[in-house]
Amino acid sequence: MNTSILLATTARILTQFRHDRRTVALMVLMPSLLLILLRFVFNSDQAFSRAAPALLAVFPFAIMFIVTSITTLRERTTATLERLMTMPMGKLDLLFGYALAFGIVALVQVLVAVGISLTWLGLEIGGSVWLLVVIAGLDALLGTALGLFASAFARTEFQAVQFMPLFVMPQVLLCGLFAPREAMTPVLEWLSNVMPLSYAVDALTAVTKSSDITGELVRNLAIVAACGLLALVLGAVTLRRRTP
Amino acid sequence: MTSSAAVEVTGLRVSRGKRLVLRDVSCTIPRGSVTGLLGPSGCGKTTLMRSVVGVQIVESGEVTVLGVPAGSPGLRNRIGYATQNPAVYADLSVAENLRYFCAVLRAPRSDVRRVIDEVGLGGHESQLVSSLSGGELSRTSLAVALLGKPELLVLDEPTVGLDPLLRDELWTLFRELADRGVTLLISSHVMDEAARCERLLLMRDGVLLADDTPAALLSETGTSDLEQAFLSLVRAKEAA
Numbered sequence: 001m002n003t004s005i006l007l008a009t010t011a012r013i014l015t016q017f018r019h020d021r022r023t024v025a026l027m028v029l030m031p032s033l034l035l036i037l038l039r040f041v042f043n044s045d046q047a048f049s050r051a052a053p054a055l056l057a058v059f060p061f062a063i064m065f066i067v068t069s070i071t072t073l074r075e076r077t078t079a080t081l082e083r084l085m086t087m088p089m090g091k092l093d094l095l096f097g098y099a100l101a102f103g104i105v106a107l108v109q110v111l112v113a114v115g116i117s118l119t120w121l122g123l124e125i126g127g128s129v130w131l132l133v134v135i136a137g138l139d140a141l142l143g144t145a146l147g148l149f150a151s152a153f154a155r156t157e158f159q160a161v162q163f164m165p166l167f168v169m170p171q172v173l174l175c176g177l178f179a180p181r182e183a184m185t186p187v188l189e190w191l192s193n194v195m196p197l198s199y200a201v202d203a204l205t206a207v208t209k210s211s212d213i214t215g216e217l218v219r220n221l222a223i224v225a226a227c228g229l230l231a232l233v234l235g236a237v238t239l240r241r242r243t244p
Numbered sequence: 245m246t247s248s249a250a251v252e253v254t255g256l257r258v259s260r261g262k263r264l265v266l267r268d269v270s271c272t273i274p275r276g277s278v279t280g281l282l283g284p285s286g287c288g289k290t291t292l293m294r295s296v297v298g299v300q301i302v303e304s305g306e307v308t309v310l311g312v313p314a315g316s317p318g319l320r321n322r323i324g325y326a327t328q329n330p331a332v333y334a335d336l337s338v339a340e341n342l343r344y345f346c347a348v349l350r351a352p353r354s355d356v357r358r359v360i361d362e363v364g365l366g367g368h369e370s371q372l373v374s375s376l377s378g379g380e381l382s383r384t385s386l387a388v389a390l391l392g393k394p395e396l397l398v399l400d401e402p403t404v405g406l407d408p409l410l411r412d413e414l415w416t417l418f419r420e421l422a423d424r425g426v427t428l429l430i431s432s433h434v435m436d437e438a439a440r441c442e443r444l445l446l447m448r449d450g451v452l453l454a455d456d457t458p459a460a461l462l463s464e465t466g467t468s469d470l471e472q473a474f475l476s477l478v479r480a481k482e483a484a
Contacts, residue, residue, distance in 0.1 A: 008347035016335045019372065079331035083388070086297050087348050088320040242301045242315065244260055 001092050009089075009097025010104075013071075017105065027067060027105055031059035031113040035121060045122040052123050053204040054177040056113060056132070060140035061197060062168045064106050066161065068147030072098060072235075073160045076151060082243070091236040099144055099232055106140030107133075127207035135207060138224050139200040143168075145231035152238030171197035176205075196227035249308075250275040250396055250427035251296055256305035258291050264450060265291045269305070271445055271455045273429060278422045280441030281431040282474070288450040289431040290328060293398050296429065297325045310395055321349050324394035328401050330385035334374040338365055338384050341373060342391065351392035359387040362417055364410065379406045386414075397421065397428045403437065415440050435471045446474055453477045 017024050035055060042048045075081050084094065114133055117123040125132060150167050154160035174181070174192035181192045192198045203220040251273040258266040265288045273279045281289050294300035295307050298315025307314035310322055332341045342356040360366055363383040368376065373384060386402050397418075403411045415437070418428050422442075430441070438444055439458055446454040446461075454461055454477055458470060465473040 004350070005348050008344060012333070012336070012340070012344040015340055016333060019335050079327040079329045080333060082299055082327060083325065083331035083345075084348065085299060086320060086323060086325050087345070088317075088350070089348050242299055244301050 001090055001096070002088075005089055006093045006097045006100070009094055010101040013098060013101035014104065017101075023067075024105070027063060028109050028112055030063055031056075031109055032116045034059050035113055035117055039121040045124070048121060049124050049208070051177065052117055052121070053125075053132075053208040054175065054201045056110070056117065056136045057139045057197065057200045057204050058172050058175070058177065060106055060110050060113065060136055061143035061200070062164065062172070063109070064102060064140045064143035065147040065150070065168050066164050068098070068102050068144045069151040069154065069160045069163060070157055072148050072151040073154050073157055077156075081239075085239075085241045091239045092232075094239070095148055095232050095235050098148060099141065102144040103137070103141050106144060107137045110136040110140055123208075125208040127209070127211040131207050131213075132204065135200065135203045135221065135224075138221065138228070139197070139204075142196055142200065142224055142228040142231070145228040145235070148235040149231040149238070152235065171195045174198065175201040177201065196224055199223045199227075248275055249273065250277075250310060251429065252306075252308040253292075253296070254306045256292070256295060256307060257303040258288075258295060258300060259303055260291065266295070267450045269447075269450070269452050271452055273427060274443070275427050276422055276425045277442045278418055278428045278430065278440070279443040279445060280438050281429060281445045281447065282433065282435065282438050283447035283453075285433055287447045289433075289447060290400055291450075292447070293325075293400050293429065293431060296396075297323060297398050321351075321392055322395045324389035324391070324397045324399075326382075326386050326389040326397075326399045326402055328404075330373075330381045332373050332381070332384050332388060335372065337370050337372050338376070338387075339369040341384060342387060345388045346391050349392040355391050359390040362390055363387045364413060379410065382406070383410075383414075395426060397426060397430075399428065399430045401431055401433070403432065411437075435469075435474065438470045444470075446477060448478055448481075451481075453481060 035052065038055060039048045110133055114136060118129065146167055150163045151160060154163060174188060174195055175197045181189055181198060184192060199220040203217055206217050249272045254270045256266050256269040269292060281292065283289055291300060295302055296309060296314055298319065309319055312318060339356060342359060346353060346355055360369060363386050365380065365383055365387065368380060373381060376384065382402065382404065386399065389397055389399065403414055418430065422428055441458065443457055444454065444461060445452060461470065461473045465476040467473045467476055
């Protein structure tokens, strides 16, 4: 790993964003707009407070997944990746450079969504606001890492878009948002146990309920972080210097 | 392996998909020369170049570049490579692209200015790549290959779509680089560029028809221009 190449890559991606203001606006505001919509759909503070923590995990996760998978696919399908692979660029430098750039965008996205939820939308939480931001941010990073990984299996942007229902929707359905995970049939419960989003939602729910930092909370966060890291490393394996 | 050869290819076979793209190609590219790789579209020029740069999975054969196997990590800042499709970021400006690749190569920042002047893109520095013309775009991609101090430049059709004046300027630049000791492998499908090279590799259907100097090719085939020489080689091959 070479830090200066990694940071140059992050700076390059952020510069690309700077030239595309509409995408930045969409990324930063989209989860907040969806949460605002949801608040008025529920039309009650209590119902919103119950569902919002899970959605603070789901929306940034889904949006970062799709943005990242398309952007990296673009890198893979244009000749720029091939050029970078002929240069002294480490695969992990490239992927962590991507993760850092998208992580920064994800953090802004989560800060805006949490800020609006707590002030305007009447979300009440028992635990630390900062821990809430950290978990939601970590979750957006997980979406980024999975998006990087998934882009390896798409040949076209059209395919990449359709990976979103494949990678994201099952996790959303099984994360405990629609039905408690314990009440699912054994097969579904097992599936929900191997999906990282479930742990992010558990952690967020725990933080909104109480201010205690329990062993379970720490374990859940560690699982989310480990899954993100694993997806990044797997993503590096799918990058090839030599291609057919 | 001789130290005077920049690139040495022996018995190279490459398949892409089900198609055998290179069948037993062998050639030597001397250091400090301009070697033209010519042949019709689809004959395997790009595949040969990818093999030299080390991004092509090869079936068999050996490719030695600057004394080490192609694709060795140590070669990564000694080779400049410009692909046929411009490999630059469309949503960055010319200078932003060059600054990024400069950082990846750990080349001095002053290189950005130098290569912009070398390819004649002065005045376009802050223009977004997506708004450039085709010729400007391919020159931006060429500029990236010139960053740092590459000892070998592999350029895939660098002069396509350029006006004659610019083309002439680029060939003068290639000549200067070779005089400084840089080895250049340049592909083209237009024969009139062949005369500007010291050595020519003529390819057709994944087979190397000739590896010689332009003058030797002309005298060997008894023709007066390289287009005719190429045709006569193809016919001789088919008759055999």
